[in-house]
Amino acid sequence: MDVSTFEILYKPLTPPLGAGTEAIARRVLQGYFLTIANTEAFDFTFRIAFNITLPNPDNPARRLDGNTLFITDVASPDNVFSTSLTRSPAGGNRYVGSFVVPAGKTALVVLLSNITVPTFFATTPADIEIRGWVSLSLPCLFRRVGRFFKLTPQEGAPARVLLNAEHRSTYLPPGWPVTASGDLDFDQTGTNLTLASGMALNEVPQDRCFFFPPVFEALEPVLKRIPDALVMASDLDEVEAAAALVAGLARFGPENESLDAMNRVLEQAGLGVRLAPAPKAAGQK
Structure with missing residues (x-):
């Protein structure tokens, strides 16, 4: 409001205004x-x-x-x-x-x-x-x-x-x-x-709240570390909080997590964002 x-x-x-007007x-x-x-x-x-x-x-x-x-x-x-x-x-x-x-x-x-x-x-x-x-x-x-x-x-x-x-x-x-x-x-x-x-x-009024789908086993290691990164979410609206979630996910490498599983979660959340591996540098195997 x-x-x-x-x-x-x-x-x-x-x-x-000049001298004498101080x-x-x-x-x-x-x-x-x-x-x-x-x-x-x-x-x-x-x-x-x-x-x-x-x-x-x-x-x-x-x-x-x-x-x-x-x-x-x-x-x-x-x-x-x-x-x-x-x-x-x-x-x-x-x-x-x-x-x-x-x-x-x-x-x-x-x-x-x-x-x-x-x-x-x-x-x-x-x-x-x-x-x-x-x-x-x-x-x-x-x-x-x-x-x-x-x-x-x-x-x-x-x-x-x-x-x-x-x-x-x-x-x-x-x-x-x-x-x-x-x-x-x-x-x-x-x-x-x-x-x-x-x-x-x-x-x-209460802000609109959105919902994250069930957590897949493959995402547990990542999602356990996200809440601290989203402490600021209470100062964000729905769109900004969704962006913060994606930013939090993007900070973690895909070594031990499945990008496919992550993308299924993001798709079901309706965020319209997909994660992809970073392109390899020239000459990198």
Whole structure:
């Protein structure tokens, strides 16, 4: 489901206006804050996607890569900090992360400029400006059940949640922290964002889950090693997860496994992909 728009900023409030105007040239640090209350009796893993407007021409200051901090807090001893949302697909405009909200708990999810860099305010050019929209879903969970590999729906889905989205902004004194002195004036504002649904109470939908056929004996040595390679599948949609499966299979040589058996599994899974031995180099027997 689409949640709201978002805008990440670290910019001067005004363009340079000449000498004597420094007092109004404060920088604004603006982040996106999403409150999610899980009203259900089940724990849920959520996938959040930030869909940005890609700059043209490319401009690193207008992409999430390396510029932002993703934080989740569910009333635990420590917040969970991450600077690496998954860009999916590579080079695309969507950045995804995942987090768990236990039954009856409320989480705060935050996206803002990466202020954990020790010299951020002193040396980072105040030129970060990223816009887009946010979506939420329930990813399928990858499990092995007996002789089957399944991406299974989450128990209790869809999830009824209360949502509140807002921008919170901090205004920094001119020159701080390098040249500012005396009484420092830090101001803060919070602005509620309109939810796409127009309602506080929403149902987060379950992603479609696909199924892997029975495991042939010939594939056991390979498939036992695949789950760890697919831990990231919870951050992928159906097509991307299928591609991850194929990529995982492709990393293993055919020495002890049957390519024919592998291809039967891939065909029955409906992935439309076949594996073949690598061509021999010239002169190789």
